[in-house]
Amino acid sequence: MQDTPPIWPGWLVATAICIRFYSRLPVPRLPGEGDLHGIPDFRLVPRALPFAALAIALPAALVTLIGGLAGLSGMVVAALALTALALSTGAFHEDGLADSADGLFGGRDREHRLEIMKDSRIGSYGAMALGLSLLLRASLIAGILDHAGAWGTAAAVLVAAPWSRAEGLLLLATQPPARSGGASAAVGQPSLATARIALGLSLIGATGIALAAHLPLAGLLAGFALAHAAAAVLARLARRLIGGQTGDIVGAVQQLAEIAIYLGLALALGWAGR
Structure with a gap:
């Protein structure tokens, strides 16, 4: 007999689980939760990743908004935003990027x-x-601030967070783990349907935020396309060099996807401003 998938714990509980896994933000125990320090089951829980990603990016977006409205320079605002992101996540994804670069190329x-x-x-x-x-x-956030203002840049930080993490989730769903005892193998492989739900929710949420902040939808879609392409290239490279994905590769995908989204928005805003 095949194991049946776990009962879906509810969107709020799933969001809390994702926030704890992907960040260092404090989240109280919610009714129906099990061991707070246990390894989450990623077969279904990451459907709520887009909501968790917004919560994780919210402090950085607020810092961006306040710094921009206060008239700070673009690079200072960008540095503060990246600092807030790193504090929220504990440099979770940056660590994966560094380890991936060292391993794949060294x-x-x-x-x-x-x-x-x-x-x-x-x-x-x-x-x-x-x-x-x-x-x-930092350079891309500063460029977005120059063209879109404080509200638009804060929105850019928010729209980049869910999609960039959903790209990593898609990698988990489509690539085998490179090692049997690694973190990505321990959490379980999400189904392709779970990854698609996360991507769909990310797209819907990002579109709403972009429209509210008057960000160009063409730039948003270009950024998402670039992010998907970057994730596909890294996935292929990892499959060839180490036989699949690891948690570090997923972190690297998030970083590349975030850069790509900012790039798409910056290009569209720069073109529109000509």
Whole structure:
């Protein structure tokens, strides 16, 4: 007999589980929850990831809004926003990006690459990846602020959060785990339907936020397309070099997707401003 999937715990509980897993934001125990420190079952729970992502990005969006309205320079506002994001997540995704860069580009074979990715120390490839990610995100957020103002930039931070994480969820659903004992294998593989629900909710929410903040929908869709392309390229590279996905690869996908979304918006805003 096949194991039946777990009973869906409810959207609110699922959102709380996702917030705890993806961030360091404090969330009280909700009725119906089990072990708060246990490994979540990702077969169904991540359907609520878009709601959790909005909650995780909200402090950064508020910092962006306040800094922009206060007249701070674009790079200062961007640096504050990225700091708030890192504090909310505990640099969860940045760590995955650095480990992925070190392992994929610094290893000589599959086992060596996976060994490097488990090492908590950062190498030259990881440091370069982190530096470029921070530089690109800060520059793009500053550029969006110049064209869209404080409200538009705060909205951009919010729309990037759900889709970039949903791209990582799609990777989990479509690629096998590279190691049997890794974190991505332990949480369980989400179904493709779960990933599609998360992407659909992310698209609906992002469209509503973009319309309310007068962000160009063409830029939003371009950013999502670029994010999907970047995730597909990294997925293919990881499949070839290490045999599938790991938690670090999922974190790297989030970082690349976030950059891509900001890039799409910045390009559209720059073109419209000509």
